[in-house]
Amino acid sequence: MLSRIAESLFWIGRYIERAEATARFLDVHLRLLVEDPWTSEPDACGDLLSLMGVQSDEPSRDELIRLLSDDPASPASIVSCWRYARDNARRAREVIPSEVWEVINTTWHQVPVDRRDRRISFFEWARGRSALFSGTARGSMVHDDGWQFLIMGRHLEQADMTSRLVAASTLVETNPWPAVLRGCGAHDAFLRMYRGVQADREVAEFLLLDQRFPRSIMYGLDGVERSLEMITPARHTAAGRRHEAHDALQLIGKMRAELTYTPMPEILEQLNERMADVQSTCDAATKIISSSFFSVDDLTAWTTEGTR
Amino acid sequence: MADLIADYPTSAAYDEMLDAHGQVRQPYADLYPILAHMSAEELRTLSDSLASNYFDAGITFDVGGVESPFPLDIVPRVLPREDWTTIEAGVAQRVRALEAFLDDTYTHGRAINDGVIPRVLVSSSTHFQRAVQGIRPPNGVRIHVGGIDLIRTPEGDVRVLEDNVRVPSGVSYVITNRSAMISALPRAFRNTRIRPVSGYPNRLLAALRAAAPAGVDNPTVVVLTPGVYNSAYFEHTLLARSMGVELVEGRDLECRRGKVYMRTTEGLERVDVIYRRVDDDFLDPVHFRPDSMLGVPGLVNAVRTGGVALANALGNGIADDKLVYTYVPDLIRYYLDEEPVIKNVDTWRLEEPAAREEVMDRLDELVVKPVDGSGGKGIVIGPFATTAELDALRERVTADPRGWIAQPMVQLSTVPTLIGDKLAPRHVDLRPFAVNNGEEVYVLPGGLTRVALPEGELVVNSSQGGGSKDTWVLAGSSRPPAEQRPVESRTSSLPDNLVAPSLPRPTGVGMDTSHKEQVQQQQQSVDPEEASC
Incomplete structure (x- = not known):
């Protein structure tokens, strides 16, 4: 498939997930700010x-909302x-089923204008739209490389x-786990599995390692690995070199192993540091995926050289 | 809101927001301006959003077979810190005294032998359970959860109206009310420090686990519900869900050789603690009502032999008998050697001939209650009763004086409540919830404030179409130790190697402006007409 389309699809996936996660993140932390006086x-x-990787000179509740939600x-x-x-979806319209495009497009058009007093319901809405996208996409797209x-x-x-x-759990001064679990949509699932015991260790185990829970770090890494394996050419390239995407597989595999085999108390x-490691791994993997599947770097360099 | 309370009537009752001169009381000082800035429509919109929020979440109440949202009023009830200190101490004291009373009554009967409370009063109570005579629960706790109903008199004092130590309900609404109010009035919460209530399920679970039979390391706790048609079913599901335990019905359980098991796809699984929301009478068809479909045959034997712990314990009903209520201040002095922190409402015991005589003459100005009723059932309010009703009451009291008490008519305090598009005073009570884990009695900050919605109505009960309010206990500026996280589990500083979320390649899709311009130019060049204009 076209690299350009692949890149669009990749970023559609990322941005819609990011919108949902940010909505959850804000929902629980704004509640926590209110609930924990x-x-x-x-x-x-x-x-x-x-x-969330955003800098602010005068952080406040309103800034938080502006920078992460509204602006x-x-x-x-x-x-x-x-x-x-939506920008990415427009570029891939011919490969995206029209109902999926419509979900993305109507969401963009429906973003509520007045969000001041409807704060919590805006987050609910944002979450709902992401879920609608996932469900529609899963039910209508061919499960091919795209x-x-x-x-x-x-x-x-x-x-x-x-x-x-x-x-974020390390920042909270009361028991942080109910909020963290809620933020991951894992509250009810966790309580049922662990019968209400909320110790640091159990929650961390669940959110980091549980392969059955669809928002755990491990589940995400597993998913990336599966997809990468399916789209990476298995054999060596004509020149006898390994495909570059294997580096990404290696990185992800290493992170999985580190999380799995480091004793939980050590983690x-x-x-914080461990979680930052996860983030750098994801970032590094993204760069490798971009350069091996999307960029065709020399080509881009060739076009930009002329225009700059 | 100036116009919303323009003709807010003053009455004999104590209003929680406005004093006798129409001045805003201190606890409402931060909230009032926020409400005052709202128009009637805004308030109505918020109120509707509360209702639709509840409707969507399925937090409903069956009224004649129709699901309607549990009524939650938009104006919260605010309790100042000093009041809460008293209430907290008073409720905990009462629970401790009632625990001591239950323990004593079902074992040695010291208080009876010492003449503090008449023997006949206990043995004649319909809730006295011989089946548990001599049985002491594993960690000595019988009142795992207690609900003590409080009211405020016109003088502003808090009094105890009744004790509920069988299966007090309503705590789920304390939790959902708070969460709905945060969604509806976030600004109000930012101005006021309010004690959180979300920790309740954890406290309850800890208390239930502590109640497990000796020798059980990791007890399995379940919530036993009568089933989906019970009016408090929502509460049962919320508690089970938020504690992460199984919600079971009687038919899911089975007793074998003095142990209780639940039927699962993997076979029978041992149950150690049952938080039961089924009345004593229906719990075990072997011992109690043989026609009960809700219970578990053999459960009482399992309790007696220590195979399972029951919360709350069997036979607690003797402690919330309204005639025993009249003795609670004496019980507090007797068992705890303390003075009651919160007083009772004055009460006549109708089995005493002198009291009965006095009450019979004044039936039309008193409130008469059956001693074992709950949910406002059977209460006769003298001033509102017809002569025929009073005559019928007189006959019933004469026939069974042990079954009744009388109290003066207390004007419960009022809180402004949105009625139509006006705020009007409505009478409220307060049910704080106490959880006893065997070591300390924890009182959830706040509790359920119930509102009598009809004008002038004094019986406040959700089974009689009452509403509710979120109850705010104002917090101090420092964090109480109970809300504090253990220091060792906090690192509190962020690492230096924070990574921002990945972004697409700058030359990649969606970011390249020069590319965008080129595309636009392309379009213009194939459309000369548009280019020329």
Whole structure:
């Protein structure tokens, strides 16, 4: 398939997952700010923003909402995520089933204008739209290579976002796990599996390692690995070189092994650092995937050289 | 809101928001301006969103077979910190005293022998269960969950109206009310520090696990419900879900050789603690009502032999008998050697001839209640009763004086409540919930504030079409130790190697502006007409 289309599909997957994860993240943390009356708002908001990779000079609740949810000029906002998703979808319209395109397009057009007092329901809406996209896409797209790129993007983003939600647990001064679990949509699932015991270890195990729970880091990494294996040419290239995407497989495999075989207490001791490792792995894998499948770097260099 | 409360009537009752001169009371100082800025429509819209939120979540109440959202009013009930300190201490004290009373009554009967409480009163109670005589639960707790109903008198004092130590319900609404209010009025929460209520399921689960029979390391807890048609079924599902335990019906359980098991796809699984939401009478057809379809045959034997723990314990009904209620202050002094922190409402025991005589003369100005009723059933309010009703009551009291008590008519306090598009005073009570884990009695900050929606109505009960309010306990500026996370599990600083979420290649799809311009030019060049204009 066309590299360009593959790239669009990959980023559609990522941005729609990011929109959903950001909505969940904001939903639980804004509630927590309200519910836990002893938190210092600027500190908490500043930390949450840095976790999502956004800088702010005067972090506050309103800044948090502006930068991560509402502001079309902020690349990390939910609104921007949907715009990027739609931009990419427009470029891949001929391969995307029309009902999937319509979900993306109507979502972009329906973004509620007045979100001030409808805060929580906006997040619910955002989550619902992502879910609608996933369901429609799964039910109407042929599960070919394009599909693999789409869900690979989605799984990569999901592993990355779960690692951020887990890292947020270290910032909360009360028992952080109900909020973290809710943020991952894992609250009810976890309670049923672990019968209500909420110790750091059990929750971390669940969110990091449980292969049956669709928002755990491990599930995301597994998904990326599966898709990569399906789309990476198995044999060596004509020149006898290994396909570059094997490096991405290696990275993901290494991260999986580290998470699986590092004793949980050790992970918990340096939870933030470990989660940052997950994020760098996802980022590095993204770069390799881009260069081996999408970029055709020399070609881009050739066109840009003339115009610059 | 100025116009919303323009003709807010003052009455004999204590209003929780406005004092006798129409001034806003201190606890409402932060909330009032927010409400005052809203028009009637805004308030109505918020109120409707609360209702639709509940409807979508299935938090409904069956009224004559029709599902309607559990009524939650938009104006919260705010309790100042000082009041809460008293209530917390008073409720915990009462639960401790009632625990001691139950333990004593089902074992040695000291209080009876010492003449603190008449023997006949206990043995004549319909809730006295001989089956558990002499049985002590594994960790000594019988009241795992207690609900103590409180009211505020016109003078502003808090009094106890009744104790509920059998299967008190309503705590699920405390949790859902808070979460719905946060969605509807986020601004109000930002201005006010309110004690959180979301930790309740954890506390309850810990208390239930602590109640497990000796020798069980990792107890299996279940919630036993009468079934989907029970009016509190929503609460049963919420508690089971938020504790992550199985919600079972009687038919899912089975007793074998003094142990209880649930039937699963993997065979029988041992159950150690049953949080039962089924009344004593229906619990075990072998011991109680033989026609009960809700219970588990053999359960009482399993409890007696220590094979399973029951929460709340069997036979607790003697402690919330309304005649025993009149003795609770004495019981507190007797068992705990303390003065009651919260007083009772004055009460006449109708089995005492002198009291009966006095009450009979004044039936039309008193409230008369059956001693074993709950849910507002059978209560006769003198001033609102017809002569025929009073005559019927007089006959029934004479026939069974042990079955009745009388109380003066107390004007419950009021809180502004949205009725139509106006705020009007409506009477409220408060049911705080206490959880006893055997070591301490925890009182959930707040509780269920129930509202009598008809004007002037004084019987506040959800089974009689009552509403509810979110109950805010104001918090201090420092975090209480109970809400504090253990220090060792916090790292609190972010690492330096934070990675921002990945972005597409700058020259890639969707980011390249020069590419975009080129595409647009392409379009223009094939469309000369448009290019020329």
